[in-house]
Amino acid sequence: MTLRVPHSPAAIGGVAALLVLLGLLIVLPVGVLVIGSFLSEAPRALHFDWSGLTFGNYRNVITAGGFGPVLAATLGTALAGTAGAVLVGSSLAWLAVRTDVPGRRALDVVAVMPLFVPPLIGAFAWDILASPRAGIINILLRSAGASVKVNIYSFAGIGLVYAIYYAPYVYLFAAAALRNMDATLEEAAAMSGAGRLRVLCQITLPLVTPAVLASGLLVFVLLIELFAIPAVLGEPGNLHFIAVRIWDMVGVTPPRVNDASALGVLMLLVTVALVLIQHKIVSRRSYVTVAGKGQRVRPVALGAARWPLAIGGFGYLLLVVVLPYVALLFISLRRNIFFNNVTAILDTRQLSLDQFRIAFSDPVVVGTLWNSLAVSTGTMVIGCVLYFATAYIVHRTRLPGRRALDLVTVLPVAIPGIIIGLGYLWSWISIPIGLYGTIWILILAYVSQFAPQASRAIGASLVQIHPELEESSRLCGAGFAMTLRRIVIPLARPGVISAAILLFVLSFRELATALFLYTSNTQLFSLAMFDFWQRGSTGLVAAMALVQSAILLVVVLLGQVLRQDPVAAGR
Known part of the structure; x- marks a missing residue:
């Protein structure tokens, strides 16, 4: 009103x-x-040289060498990060809202804690943890005799960082949808003989699909436009992203400001289109799941899987918040940040x-x-x-x-x-x-x-x-x-x-x-x-x-x- x-x-x-x-x-x-983006001179708010209108800036951006890899890196890692965020966020929402997993209320808090970790700090921490040569995780793996190496400077590595820090956006959407669902739909399926997995796949997931799709599109938009994580983790691995490329164009001598504007407009068109799609999904009313007669949600009994899933859920907090901040604290307290074995890592004489x-x-x-x-x-x-x-x-x-x-x-x-x-x-x-x-x-x-x-x-x-x-x-x-x-x-x-x-x-x-x-x-x-x-x-x-x-x-x-x-x- x-x-x-x-x-x-x-x-x-x-x-x-x-x-x-x-x-x-x-x-x-x-x-x-x-x-x-259509001018040949630097744009000014009070004066535009309209005689220099051209599509040349867009042509320069699109036909210039490296545009394809930049676009592929930006969209590819954003897609991988979105897929990971959807998987992690929706899984945590289901555990916290619809199951009898131990510590459900605490898990509800844990799931949104990564929102308070700035992307720049998260990128710094994971560079310290998982750089191919000097990352703490790789040093520990080498000391244990493992041949596996974690490379945070790769598509998979950046996609992982994207996923773990943007999963809370999916969680918030999915958890709200799960709380609003009419539990009688799942109860009816269970009474008809459907098992837990079938109820999950054929009832629960389809009903929360609009929320998950909307949150996934939002995360995809946020990851396309992100600067901090690609700038810290992409450049060392020779992976270049649109946001970082715009910054590079303005920073060169002479600055390519009009080309940067054209690339920015192309980026803007993509994000606007995705936001409009996301808004259309959010405003849909075809998946009505809140009935006039509600009932208390009866948690799904997980049986023997309760504790392993709880450990996995709280392990997310360890991976996203605790471990990165431990790495930052460790580096900040050392006189010498160069180490290549466990003995050097545990050397208390370096504390300062x-x-x-x-x-x-x-x-x-x-x-x-x-x-x-x-x-x-x-x-x-x-x-x-x-x-x-x-x-x-x-x-x-x-x-x-x-x-x-x-x-x-x-x-x-x-x-x-x-x-x-x-x-x-x-x-x-x-x-x-x-x-x-x-x-x-x-x-x-x-x-x-x-x-x-x-x-x-x-x-x-x-x-x-x-x-x-x-x-x-x-x-x-x-x-x-x-x-x-x-x-x-x-x-x-x-x-x-x-x-x-x-x-x-x-x-x-x-x-x-x-x-x-x-x-x-x-x-x-x-x-x-x-x-x-x-x-x-x-x-x-x-x-x-x-x-x-x-x-x-x-x-x-x-x-x-x-x-x-x-x-x-x-x-």
């Missing part, structure tokens, strides 16, 4: 102002990038806090940390205010233009971060308002990129508030501002806090969007980690990764405390 807010000139003007602002933040950068001392005494590291904290805080504050206003208009009013607002805020879900960064570079560098080269350009880029997450988190809380509460407040003489402050904001508080935490966490760990926007004075913590990694400062990077993870953990825990404090909500 929505409020009947009068269509006053002020209200309509507010909607128009928001549309213009979001257009500048989201639509303008992408539009400049698209136009630049030197890397942490270096990190906290290095002005570059400390400066980038403060920059990241400032950018993340700015993104959080501006994003919450902007998207609260947007979500309120979309979900609580019938004002004209609200559907356009909703559409604009959801657009970035199909726009890769590196595309947003490149678009901001060409659209704002020529606008004479002094934003480029400051942290404000980074804040605006992040506010644009994470619009879908923030607006949806806030909107989910707003739609739960009945309009009668606001109408009663106004009938008692309270104005619009007081109603917002005393009624709407306190009740929508959980969603606002969730949006704030999301914005802070996502912007603090983001790498790709800032690649084209930072300067020596505005470098961010993730960018500094990536730069030190390229220079071979592995120990310092491990220490920085642990510091970043600790900050994110504190922020998430603080958000949980604030969201569950009902006393503060009533003040």
